Amino acid sequence: xxxxxxxxxxxxxAWIACPSCDDARGCAPCEERRTCSAxxxxxxxxxxxxxxxxxxxxxxxxxxxxxxxxxxxxxxxVTSGLQRR
Ligand SMILES: [Zn+2]
Ligand SMILES: [Zn+2]
Numbered sequence: 886x887x888x889x890x891x892x893x894x895x896x897x898x899a900w901i902a903c904p905s906c907d908d909a910r911g912c913a914p915c916e917e918r919r920t921c922s923a924x925x926x927x928x929x930x931x932x933x934x935x936x937x938x939x940x941x942x943x944x945x946x947x948x949x950x951x952x953x954x955x956x957x958x959x960x961x962x963v964t965s966g967l968q969r970r
Pocket of ligand 1: 903904905906907908940941942943944945
């Protein structure tokens, strides 16, 4: 397992299925594409529409093409994790 990236910050989260552990399978909020309290990923950084993500469960790191502009609902879901209380 990789260590958590130093950029991993619980204040920046994204709700995107992990391609490695698929831990959200069968989870009702995830299948409805809502912001699940159990299944989320660290949003390490983003470059344009590319999101650099890390799964807190299996520590898998990957890049996700968010298609910014084409899928606004996804983007707004992703960036909702940016707002700090
Ligand atoms: Zn994972
Ligand atoms: Zn879930």
